[in-house]
Amino acid sequence: IFLPRTIAEAFCHILFHISRNLMKQCVFPLPEPQDLFQASQMKFEDFQKDLRKLKKDLKACETEAGKVYQVSSEEHMQPFKENMEQFIVQAKIDQEAEENSLTETHKCFLETTAYFFMKPKLGEKEVSPNVFFSIWHEFSSDFKDFWKKENKLILQERVKEAEEVCRQKKGKSLYKIKPRHDSGIVSIYSNF
Known part of the structure; x- marks a missing residue:
């Protein structure tokens, strides 16, 4: 019973690590579990x-x-x-x-x-289609659960990266402040 879940989880992790840098938003690569369930019902x-x-x-x-x-x-x-x-x-x-x-x-x-x-x-x-697609339905369901978790983790990582970029940009001023040079009456009196 735990084997398909383990395989689905391993497959999901491998797929995410491969595609993490290739795609901005990953699309679920398997048939939807509901579609597989419906296929399992046909004769x-x-x-x-x-x-x-x-x-x-x-x-x-x-x-x-x-x-x-x-x-x-x-x-x-x-x-x-x-x-x-x-x-x-x-x-x-x-x-x-x-x-x-x-x-x-x-x-x-x-x-x-x-x-x-x-x-x-x-x-x-x-x-029978029921036997064949029931197995794939279970695998796809487990895989989709792990897929969502991985997507959430990647999204959290991207949010942290964006926050860090914002923090770094806030640390650096967006404009340059030049020291003020005294001029006029203030500069005359300050030299005395």
């Missing part, structure tokens, strides 16, 4: 199921449009038929693109889990 099976339902609904829409074409007179069919045909063609293209995108995303996810040497739990055929 590829749910997306596949939704896409199958969309495909089925599109087929039903096409069938219903065909029924409307059959019962409509030629004079009342346009522009409905033209618009529906364009809609159905575009919807099929979009639906196929979404299926391809999901397939590619799933493939990339499996490659990523293999890269990190993650193995599926006993009885499962592949690593």
Whole structure:
């Protein structure tokens, strides 16, 4: 349980020491913990199921449009038929693109889990997004806590440096005071 916190802390310190002089304000370099939590909640099976339902609904829409074409007179069919045909063609293209995108995303996810040497739990055929992203969510949360602490320390250091510069500038006058030379009546009487 302490290992991810220790790794996150070490990683944070290393990153801050490297970037301290390179950047004036550091940006959190990892995905936000909330985004990782949301990713851990997704299931590829749910997306596949939704896409199958969309495909089925599109087929039903096409069938219903065909029924409307059959019962409509030629004079009342346009522009409905033209618009529906364009809609159905575009919807099929979009639906196929979404299926391809999901397939590619799933493939990339499996490659990523293999890269990190993650193995599926006993009885499962592949690593789930919940298992994978839960680990990263915990790491990112810990890292963000340390990130904020390091940012606060750097800010305090910069404030101290600025205060020191101000103190040094106050010690040195911003204008030069020249000794006053007596002139006129005062100088005549002071020489006596």
